[in-house]
Amino acid sequence: MNDTLAGVRVLVTGGSRGIGRATAIALASTGATVAFGHHGDDAAAAVTLAAVQSHDAGAFSIEADVSVEAEAIEMVNHAIEGLGGLDVVVNNAGVLHEAGLLDTTVEAFDAVIAVNLRGTFVVGREAIRHMVQHGRGRVINIASDLGYLGRERNTAYCASKAGTGAMTRAWALEFAPRILVNAVAPGPVDTDMLGAEVMSETQRQKESDIPLARIGRPEEIANMVTFLAGPQATFITGQTYGVNGGSVMT
Ligand SMILES: NC(=O)c1ccc[n+]([C@@H]2O[C@H](COP(=O)([O-])OP(=O)(O)OC[C@H]3O[C@@H](n4cnc5c(N)ncnc54)[C@H](O)[C@@H]3O)[C@@H](O)[C@H]2O)c1
Numbered sequence: 001m002n003d004t005l006a007g008v009r010v011l012v013t014g015g016s017r018g019i020g021r022a023t024a025i026a027l028a029s030t031g032a033t034v035a036f037g038h039h040g041d042d043a044a045a046a047v048t049l050a051a052v053q054s055h056d057a058g059a060f061s062i063e064a065d066v067s068v069e070a071e072a073i074e075m076v077n078h079a080i081e082g083l084g085g086l087d088v089v090v091n092n093a094g095v096l097h098e099a100g101l102l103d104t105t106v107e108a109f110d111a112v113i114a115v116n117l118r119g120t121f122v123v124g125r126e127a128i129r130h131m132v133q134h135g136r137g138r139v140i141n142i143a144s145d146l147g148y149l150g151r152e153r154n155t156a157y158c159a160s161k162a163g164t165g166a167m168t169r170a171w172a173l174e175f176a177p178r179i180l181v182n183a184v185a186p187g188p189v190d191t192d193m194l195g196a197e198v199m200s201e202t203q204r205q206k207e208s209d210i211p212l213a214r215i216g217r218p219e220e221i222a223n224m225v226t227f228l229a230g231p232q233a234t235f236i237t238g239q240t241y242g243v244n245g246g247s248v249m250t
Helices: 018-029 042-053 069-083 106-134 155-175 201-206 218-229
Strands: 009-012 033-038 060-063 088-091 137-142 179-186 240-243
Touching: 009 018, 009 069, 018 033, 018 042, 018 088, 018 218, 033 042, 033 069, 042 060, 060 069, 069 106, 088 106, 088 218, 106 137, 106 155, 106 179, 137 155, 137 218, 155 179, 179 218, 218 240
Parallel strands: 009 033, 009 088, 033 060, 088 137, 137 179, 179 240
Antiparallel strands: none
């Protein structure tokens, strides 16, 4: 068994499915103690919980809408209490809203920002509040390659993910050297977010132009998160890692 993260206490948001589920499982399978948040999606969260508990019997899930400040704060506090502390937070919860700019209402814009950017801000702020008291910690924010590339019909999503990268660098500077803050910017990954209910066929076709000639698997994003949470990532902060099959090269 790989127990690289033995004794590391982690909170993953948006853990019910997709990248969050793969991340929670990957972290638990490398020895971490895991709590994960989910919003609705009870059946999917139960599937994640069973998989995570097969590695970490003490794992637990927390229902919380990260776009509601009080719920996000309560989730972090619940995680700290249940885990007996918090060493790593993974801000993964996210939504995508596809609409042309001229049809994007303020309400739709705010709804995306409230989850992807403000949710990350509140969860990160509360996790860091705890980490500062204990003198160490890691924050890993899930951004997106669309935060660099831009994408028509995705104003709010692109803005939220560019903001996540900027917030990552701001926190990295503010809390160095004790707390390391990094982001992972996935390219297209095979999850519900790329499904027909969320993204139009035209947009999904754009995801296929990748040098490595395929979209990613959630586990491939989880591997980078696990690395950034672990003992080999001690000299890394303020970075955004593209895990994208070459769809963005920097
Ligand atoms: N799939 C991709 O191609 C891709 C690419 C780049 C970045 N990302 C990012 O990766 C992250 C995970 O996305 P995914 O592809 O696994 O998508 P997904 O839709 O499968 O999962 C999103 C998760 O976020 C949770 N969530 C949504 N709204 C929430 C809220 N208000 N409060 C709490 N949780 C909430 C959902 O319950 C779910 O667990 C997101 O931040 C997404 O923007 C995904």
